[in-house]
Amino acid sequence: MDYSEPRRDFLKKLGLAGATFSAASLMDPVYAAELKGELKKIKHLSPEDAAQDEGFWRFIQQSYTVSATLTNLNNGGVSPQPKVVQDAFERFNRLCNEAPSYYMWRVLDKGREPIRQKLAHLAGCDPEEIAINRNTTEALETIIFGLNLEEGDEIVLSKYDYPNMMNSWKQREKRDGIVLKFIDLDMPMEDDKVIVKRYETAFTSKTKIVHITHMINYTGQILPAKAITAAAHKKGIEVILDGAHTFAHIEYNLKDINCDYFGTSLHKWLCAPFGTGFMFVRKEKIASMWTMFSNDNPKSDDIRKFEVLGTRSFPTEQGIGKAFDFHQSIGGKRKEERLRYLKNYWANQVKDLPKVKLYTSFDPKYSCALCTFGIEGMEPGDINAYLFDKYKIHTTPINHEAVHGVRVTPHVYTTLYDLDRLVKAIKEMAA
Template sequence: MERREFLRTGALGSAAVGSGLLTSKAWAQGVPSQFERSSGTAVELAKDEAFWRARRREFAPAPDFINLEYGYFCPAPLPVLEAEQRGSSEINARASFFMRREMRDELEATRGDLAALGGVSPEEVCITRNTTESMNIIIQGLDLEKGDEIVYSDQDYGSMVEALRQKEKRFGIVLKQVAVPLYPKNDAEVVAAFEDAITPRTRALHVTHMINLTGQVLPVRKICDMAHAKGVEVIVDSAHAFAHVDYKVSDLGCDYLGTSLHKWLCSPVGLGMLYVKKDKIAKLWGLMGDTARADDDIRKLERLGTRPYNHHRGLREAIRYHDAIGSAAKYERLRYLNTYWTSHFRDHERVVLKTPEDPARHGAIANVGVKGVDAKDLGAFLYDRYAILTAPIPNHPVASGVRVTPGLPTPLRHLDLLVEALDAAAKLL
């Protein structure tokens, strides 16, 4: 069936659109610390469709396609969007008074909420615009000498690799790439991939917490412990893991971490977080000049000039929304959405999955392909025939395929349609 036929017949379903007015009124009256839910574990709640149907009503997705590309960014729930919009109006009205007299206290309150979510000190957290900015602050700010080595992987995000290559070109550092196994037998195999590349000149490991290409979750704590035993620092790209995987930054034991808050925290677009361990701050140079602050003040790294602080209003509401669901319940739901559809294809003759089956090694993201079919062609088939939006990853030497990423608003019927579409692709392409 062609995409236009799906739209004509209403195959996407009116239930995809949230009831914003009701959500707004209910939220304004005060939501308890956790949404009303059935008793049971986080794993049991992951399959409680009544609970997640209620959560879907707090979003307002477009009705003309099926979004299975929540990995780019997760749209904000309506209470978050409304907080951001109210903030824009209020700050616009208060103008310079807000910026000169109120902004700083509000910024510090937001920093405190974000630090509490990450399980770290507010004195170790910066609010940035995205992961790329956070990671560039770290990579470009490290004071390295010619010949010093940074180890990274063959599945790191492109923007981070570009930052590393610029550092290499500008300062003469040495980059050493390692191959992360697609289907590791155990954590030790992943740790060994990084450990084998370390030499006496290695200064840092660059580690992606959840690989954006395949959704594989790496054992970051074990990698950090190994690296620290050898005197090597660890930089963690946690763009897809933060507020997705159930963890605290403090659990990882890393030295530096960057993430985007508009991904799995569902904040307004254009917000990120930078974490720097307290005793590492003094030696890190900022991307923007700031000599007024003490060397060990984390705020020296977030100097950006005037910015839209109404986003911070939405960020604080997004943290509240995340906490109301619960980190463990959210993670289990996202994993369940993954296994709900991937389980149909683990032993398929033509459909190939490049995401580990072990639930401890994935969240919502999965990478799928059809043997003999270009990723772009598969992505076009899913969209043109079934109105399913995905993220084709063509020509990647390790993880070529189509990235499929359901999110909190995804109903199971959308995943049922994905299964049907992939079955059709395997027969027709």
């Protein structure tokens, strides 16, 4: 089966071969014009300066429909969608309900190729290396279970990798007799050489794969994926990168990092509909990788072999397009700088309080929006409960390895007012 040709023809007819984006591509014309006006006002500013232009970010905040009474500072878990994305999803959903099999399989199915192109544009890879699916878990488990590994082959991973991925590896350990080597990390770490060394010391002649979490969910620690990949490749070891927290959060590109496999979720930092993600497999590795769900040509080198998933939510998938347009309108670098600014805004105000411990770096190379703090004498659950009971601030408690605290994750719609309330609460707890 050739998974690609009919769609390519369709695209050519529609003239959608290239990834297109601008504020104008957001559906609501009034909103698009207003956004364009706001963007014009900050055009002359560097991303760092634009990060502090509260007028612009107030407009972005109004683009969301978030609660006015609950302050959500757990955007690292899953993020809300701007209204344009919700509208697109609802429009597609209504269309599908007019005649599901017709609109889903004959109309919206054709929209997958432009989405693939947009994602490849953001990821910095070839669209032929991207398979769209539901989330990082599906992406990375497809990769972990699809690799050809033999008894005795070694996998290097860290104690701070995500539980779903660790569990997949442990299942392969039980089933296939592969050997897992866990390295330890400190939180935070601020020296590439030291981090790379931790991984390198675990490499042996039997190591086949190194599994790297690009941004560690427990603390927001960014790992030097490019340097670890280079060290692994020198020894012929392949690299899987968990990009759940970095995609559309910090700027990078997969060609530059040079990893072999990658997975991410789009309902986190891209603010796409819930249940969207993708996997990347380097072109020359596609043919030898097994799919999770069978298809008529498992040895095909067409990335679409990973998309034979049966019936799924097409409105959800198509909503990714508008999330991409919204993200591009803000600008990736501007967004990254705003997120870092928000984290530094609150964290700087509490970092020197005697009882407060930060598990996250201030160095932009090693952190962005996610930041975890602990308070001496308080359990993570108690800190979390205090924030919610007294301030209706929603966060997530972290109790993992050496990290005992609460993770705070603002997003582009978070206001300084929200963060001032967080700072006030932390000061009360630390007093």
